[in-house]
Amino acid sequence: MRAAQHLRRSAWIAAGFFAMSAGTALADPVTITFWNGFTSSDRPVVESIVDSFNKSQSDVKVEMTIMPWDVFYQKLLPAYAAKQGPTVAAMDGAQLPGYASKGVLAPLDDLYASKDFPADKLVSAGVNAGLYDGKHFGAPMGVTPTMLYWNKALFKAAGIADAPKTWDEWAADAVKLTDVSGADNAKKYGFAIPDHAAIPQWAILLWGNGADVVSADGKKSTFGDPAAIEAVDYWAKLVVDKHISPVGLGGVEGDNLFGSGRAAMIVNGPWASAGYTQAGVDFGIANVPAGPKAQANNAVAIEMVVSAGATDAQKAAANKFITFWNSVDSQKTFSKTGYPATRTDVPADQLSNPTAQAFAAGATSAHFFLAGVVNYAQINDTIFTPTIQRITNGQGTAKDLLPQASQQIDALLQQ
């Protein structure tokens, strides 16, 4: 009797558990993981947008992991290989072809075809950066040009009224603002030019002279062309002979110099503005001065990509999240980071941050460095950067080293 009672009670408890688990299974949202590298002052903004997405609906839950970009790029491919990769990842548009060519990213054609997704309202640079082999593999997360930051106090002290507009003014101002006669820790530099661990500064200097590292179709290196040699020569001489910038500067070191008032100019993205403000620099943001052939600056596009290994439900969930990210409201929030909107239908004056407004102005002349080149990272890290460093360290001239580098790049392009 007692045994039967006991059994019945157990059965009820079991049934209850079953019902509960079945109930939660029905209401369970699809969970997608999202990796990115927004570790600095932009982190809380990104977190708030993800939070408001999770709160706005109950079908999809985004679990975000933020890590430094270098860690991100070390982990992503092994994670995909081990089938542990994130459903959605944010990556530099320059890196996207490398991943797309390995087949780890899902094409986003159904996202672009969806009526909810504002494909026709997006900044074209952001859409183009997600293209590989004619297919959409990325949707914009943040698209921005780089601009010239200039220290107003240092300019005023040197008797210069405004930011330079042309290369000649740029070079003259940089020389005038440089003073390396003091002790090592008091030297002042006119224009800090980081050559590694930064956005590709030297690329801007090439573009200004109508040169580039690869041809427009990305099939052939043009780094050895006379226009490229002339551009590198012009700026390398200013660095080596006039000391307008320390040699071999990294991105963070460049930021430190500008932040401490020891560099009067630097080219950087909107993410740097919060740090400069915090450091107490009174700075202006201007368009990169025009070169003899063109006015050009870097375009930076952070693209959202979806894992090829995601289930259909996860892909649909990812599309929903990416669409939310590119909504007008989300973009107004995201502009707190200083990034302009990924959409063309958000007027600059509606952006919540003066930096974002200033950067929105430079978008028209922005170029992608090594756009669509699969071996981007290898060309940049093992050929382009070391070649510039050799020249600025006086271990060769542009005339000798650029054609050599050009041959090495050609070999990688043909792989």
Next chain:
Amino acid sequence: MVDLAHPAHAVRTRRSFWSRSSGLNRTRTAYAFLVPSLLILGVFVIWPMIDAMVTSFTDSSIIGASHWVGIANYSKLVGDAAFLNALRNTAYYAVVTTPVSIVLALGAALLLNQHIPARGFFRAVIFLPFVVSLSIISIAWTFLLDPDIGLVTNWLSMIGLHTGNGVRDPFWAMPAVMLVGIWRNVGFFMVMYLAGLQSIPRELIDASQIDGATSLQRFRHITWPLLANTTMFVCIVAAIFAFQAFDQIYVMTNGGPFFATETLVMQIYRIGFMQFQMGYASAISWVLVLIVLALSLLQMWYFNRRLVRG
């Protein structure tokens, strides 16, 4: 008390060692004690090494199928300027850091083996860097040696020594990472030498003093020969440390400027984990293993000739 030195006892022990049952038992017990370590070594050292060797004969790139390419990766090494540069840098690093660390460690050990005030404090100070994480001390050194904001570079410039562009200078970058490597390892080698010094029988020192030997003679004829065992160990370990140099280079220069500080391990990391060419990176790893093995065998052969058997 059993007199273990008694010949009868010694014979008995030897016989019982060879007697079958007890010998087997002993072997079995010994293996039982070894199993946990062997298991860990097998799973985390031996197996990955074998796996890396297999990978080194393929074009594996983490993702997608890998194909057998025979010795292509190894033959590519011979003409690869980047590999030869890394090999040269590694040799430069090893040739400088190994003897300098050993000499400094021996000097510190000799000094701190004497009765000087605050001996324990100085020993701890010299040993400390070895205990702290190398990446963290490298970050600290990066700041100290920074050409723009560095404290050490500032002090040096105050006494008229200009270090130029510091770790960003292709000439000074390598000495800077060597300095950190030496600074870190000296304490460890010093402790090894201190142990060696304390194992030297006191009577020999006393006898030499009575015979009127100078301290230099004493060092040359007693201390140095009797430290041969320690020196062999320290030399082998120092050379292995040098060939493994990575942490401070990764943090301070990332192999730059233009590969001036790229050692073999840095290159393996770059090719394997940045460019994801696992096959080629594994081939370089195996070359490194063979170099370290050859070097260790060479050192053992050299020191075995002058080993002092107690």
